[in-house]
Amino acid sequence: MEFHYPNGKKYIKMETAKKKASLPKNISYSNRGMTLEADLNETNLYYLEQGIAVIHKKPTPVQIVQVDYKSRSTAVIREAYFKQPSTTDYNGVYQGRYIDFEAKETQNTTSFPLQNFHAHQINHMKKIVDQNGISFVILRFAKSEDIFLLESKYLFKFWDRMISGGRKSIKKEEIEVSGHKISLGIQPRIDYINIINQLYRIGESN
Template sequence: MIFNYPNGKRYTPKENPAVNTKRHKNSVYSNRGMTLEEDLNVTNSYYLDRGIAVIHKKPTPVQIVNVDYPRRSAAVIKEAYFKQASTTDYNGVYKGKYIDFEAKETKFSTSFPLKNFHEHQITHMKSVVEQDGICFVILRFSTEEQVFLLEASHLLKYWERMKNGGRKSITKEEIKASGHHIPVGLHPRIDYIKVIDYLYRLS
């Protein structure tokens, strides 16, 4: 299926340079790339079911422009447009506080590439911070299966460093120093609310 941006430009998923270019390897990594999202969705369901927090994945608004009907009982979407640029992955409310965050992962083991983020996402996160919302990113180093929560204020600092000619990634040591490690558990899988409680004294 073909997706296009609002300006008509065709959407082409970017490949991670650390990923083997063989087709079956890319397929494996694509499936692994969904793991963080699935874990977070399960975590959010856990929070919702127990009345802890209401956090949902934001839907991506899509305009369908071409549909094929191979048979009367089925329809296949052949072409669609993203109505607008996406902001962050998740938002909701916890103890009266607005929560907004993005989730990203990488196969690199020593740094997190800033190119994984987009300018409009950074602008959105900056706006949330300015409105005193709780905004952060959840980063996973997939090779080691390590997950960190990094507050948006720190991400904005590293982004600004890059814009000023500095390094184009955040080192893992910087993430360890500025962020917070989240052990992967069972119930919930990625208990980021525990970190929020600690940071904002909400418990």
């Protein structure tokens, strides 16, 4: 089956199995995170099972353009396109408050490129804030495993700085000052709800 991005470019899946096979067997990953998405999905499942919050990853819309349809039981998708996502990665509800956030990671060690975000995502997050929703981004520096929660209001400032001709990235030092570091745990993996409680004092009302 072939997948294509909105610009028509063919999607090529990475051969992760071959890469894993080539890694030295004596490397331990016991204290390292999985992908940011996998860690967040595990975190959200924990929140759901414990009755803490209901947060889900938004599905990526796909447009199917070619199907071999001999019968319902043997239908095979031959070609499809990823549609351009219009909003952010995750949303849901916690203690009566709407939560909406984006998750990004980078291989850079000293800054976070703003090109990882899109104008339509920024506009979406601004609308969430205007409606008194809780909006933020979770940023991960892959090489150091440093994870931060950055409120959208600070992302907007860095974004506007870029639009005005300023730097096209956020320095890690700026994220350390404006954001909140999250230590990787076990259950939950990335406890961002704890940060939300501190910022919005939600837990104090329970």
